[in-house]
Amino acid sequence: MSQMPRQAALPKCPSCAEPVEPGDLFCGACGYDLSVVPAPPQDHPTLPMTGTATPGNGTERPAPWPADPAPAPETDPPGPGAGGTPPHGHEPEDGQSAGSGVRFDRPAEPDEYPLQAPDPRLAAPAAAPAVAARLCVACRTGRVDDDGYCENCGHAQPRERDHLERETGPVAAVSDRGLRHHRNEDAFAVGHTTLPDGTPAALAIVCDGVSSATRPDAASLAASRAAGDTLLAALPRGTHPQAAMHEAIVAAAHAVNALADEPATAREHAPHQNAPACTIVGAVVTSGLLVVGWVGDSRVYWVPTDRTAPSARLTEDDSWAAQMVAAGLMSEAEAYADERAHAITGWLGADAYELEPHTACFQPDRPGAVVVCTDGLWNYAETAEEMSEVVPPDAAARPLHGARVLVGHALDGGGHDNVTVAVLPFPAPSQGAGSA
Template sequence: MSDPTSKETGSEMSTDTAAVVTCPECGEVAAPGARFCEGCGTSLTPPAPDAGNGSGVTADGAPAPGGPPHPGLTARPGEVQEAAPPPSATVLDPDPDSGVVPAARPCAACGGRVAADGYCEACGTPAQSERDHFEEHPASWVAGVCDRGIRHARNEDAMALATGPAPGTSPDRFAALVVCDGVSSAPDSDVASLAASRAARDVLATYGPGGTPASGAPVTGGTSARIAGWTDALVASSRAASAAVVEAAASIAAGRSPEDPVREPPSCTFATAVVDGDLVVAGWIGDSRVYWLPDSGEAEQLSVDDSWAQEMIAAGIPREQAENAPQAHAITRWLGPDAPDADAHCAATVARGPGWLLVCSDGLWNYCSPAGDVLDLVHRVQEEHAGEPLAMSGALVRWANEQGGRDNITAALARLVPTGRDRGSAAQPAPAAP
């Protein structure tokens, strides 16, 4: 959202968690959900997946800097949700005004050391908090970057990615890419968006290979059966995301003094793409987008914005005119306590050739709305970064910042190389014989 009146509320984060965490370096008791020790700055994110619950997904979707990429889902992802603390507890965002930054991250602008006063020792750029800029790279073919941008005081975008155990070239490949954009007119939307994105990702993972969904069964079968299955799964995930936003809103409201009630409940958009073999199914609420960008052929915006601009376009107003109108960014559907419904709209496509799947927030597409423009941009960064998804996502974010960075920016990419042996159309491949 690009509501110009972005507010800077006090960070009243939900901090409930399951267990007390102490810093392995200095023994300091960490704040609930903290990613880094307040005392010595040591990363508190486990470097490897927690073996205890047999899950490949860490509680914290954002990898520690320099940490290994997520190995992806390995087994019984159904347990992930039980093991993971509530998503709202996994954010520890320091108040941007206080300058207290939990992490001794190098300067985002120049790589220099960040001083205790919260500014780079070399170039003076304010330190980025983990919430201001994070990256995920769960598999070699899937990555994303979520960034505060330039204009906004905080990052209300969120992103959560998951991949299955199969490599990106396998017919069994699976990925879920979730992007949520907090509505900046509502305070604490940054908490809501992160909670929503993680809840949705975790639900989708249970429908993937080896998963055990809370209701129904993992998605299998022929292409049309799987489109139907993923449509149901995406609706389940958007409902879970909605529940997470409502829960976050409740805990935010509970943490407030009665004199300072929440005037507007937090809310966010929802844009998700599932990669299941060569099949891509998108689900959305609001104006975050899913694009399919084949290496050759027409680019395609799979999602259809739930926005005033889209309604105008549907009514025949030219896209450019509609998207530049003052109320263009008013969204007609969203996730949140005051949302009329929480069921994602869905669309599907089958990749016929190699290409990129992009899930992004309007912080990116505001500068390149037509699918053809996005395609050109992605092809440009693909060349510059040898097709490496994390570097490309970072380049897309940088590019949007260079255009002005007027909003939070999220870009998540998956590289699809269709095998043509879609698993639904053939017998399930047997496990390799010893």
């Protein structure tokens, strides 16, 4: 059984200074409890790591000592405190008369200390999440918060439009945010259908949002959807592909114009001031025709399967550089080297000066691939010859692979802009009836 520590003999009573004999438990003159330990020094010694507290009085009992400890050496106790106040001491054992107890200004110490702080999450079982948590694409362990960032490493997660791929029938497209932009402002639409005579037709629309405008990503998405839907509706009715392309560009312009009157735009700018804007380019291929249409500086290239035959660029940019070359004021090399080269002179948007859809119709005499792209690609393969060198030889047979290779070429070149590429084979191969 544990025992309280033995006390040193007191030569006189701390209360009345009357002499006492060794072994006396109480002063014979005043009855003072001589078992009380003298007051501790004022340097506040470290408290014991284990011990129990007596409920209700705020005092603590020292930790038990081993049985039969050696007697402590006798020391002279300090004299009474100022004003005759007796020194403080530990509380006596149960059954003894309580003297002046020691007050520690800290809560009682537990009998045992845990090795680590308890985990508050273990106090009650956590409720099951309503939906499965998204894991970070970078660290693969952290959860993604509602704002699209990893709670573990802080990595921003890809947005839905950061990288898109689609293949439908004989046509495919790939769009990528690139390496420098914070979002993808390009959009595309691809599809295939049949003409009234049963011959197949494939189409691709590519739009590039004007970054200096309000909501360029919304503009490109609205334009591509409107143009694609218009073509898929007009071609099966027997509308000539070139006329259908013109209708598609007009429909895309109306869709972008409508964005200027939406509350989301009105909150940032006056409806027609710096309105949402984008460029547009498209192609339709049938068994014998290749039709292109555009407004802006996105392009269409023709790359024959037989690379001994010449490639060609089928569109003319609505840009400052193109105007300088057309006016004979600068050579093409000089114009496109100028910092103003990519300033566009035509676009879709409520603040455009005038809508002038460009369309053209071609009848290639051999099979090949049609490349529809934004300047995010052609900045790294500007001429028809350069484009021919980077288009895979089997692009017409494997359009999705071809589009991926071309997007990769732009990213390898620096990826300074969003890049979108659609690849269509010419002539359009036979497909089942219907549209996609």
